[in-house]
Amino acid sequence: MDRCLCPRLRAAALLLAASTLPAAAAQFVPVPAVVIYPGDVIRDGMLTEMQMPDDFAGRSAAVLDRGALVNKTSRRTLLPNLPIPKNAIGEPKVVSLNAMVRIVYSEGGLTIATYGSALQAGAVGDVIPVRNLESGLTVAGTIGGDGAVHVAPSGGPG
Structure with a gap:
């Protein structure tokens, strides 16, 4: 009877220990919900959030704050569900050519x-x-x- 109970207790103890370990922290990053084309002004409704690993900020040059994207213009095509690089956005043009x-x-x-x-x-x-x-x-x-x-x-x- 000890042989049968001992592996089950060990498995239960391992399961309990694994469930009490802290999960890897994650952060949410704004990503396009739709295709955003160069020159488009980025609106809040064009963005969604995607969960990224905790160390994403340290190893990425992506924009991490939704507020830093809204009312900016896209310098290149931004695809849905992909992080937005910092160099892919800019200030909106207030003066146009020949204006x-x-x-x-x-x-x-x-x-x-x-x-x-x-x-x-x-x-x-x-x-x-x-x-x-x-x-x-x-x-x-x-x-x-x-x-x-x-x-x-x-x-x-x-």
Whole structure:
């Protein structure tokens, strides 16, 4: 009788010990629920969550926060249920190629504004070239939050 009971007790003890061991922790990562194409603005409804191993964050260059994806644009095609690399998303373009933009020059209390044609698309903070519609000259400026291109004062003699 001991022979029969002993293996069963050992199996029960092993099962109990295995069930009390901590399971490998996991984290949830945002992934596309649908195909997202380059230039698409990422909306919350386009994303779902996928469970990844605990060490995923340390060995991956994927975006781990859903909030960091919403209202960003895709730089390449993103496939469903695959992690989204950090370099595959960007800021949405606020100025498009050949769009009419306001050019603003400010120095001290002086502000001069005119209009130009954007020679490159860009997001807030990007430096883009713009052709002044009045003079035909090309200037470079930084896209502001207001959508205007702000030209910095030159450091020349004054």
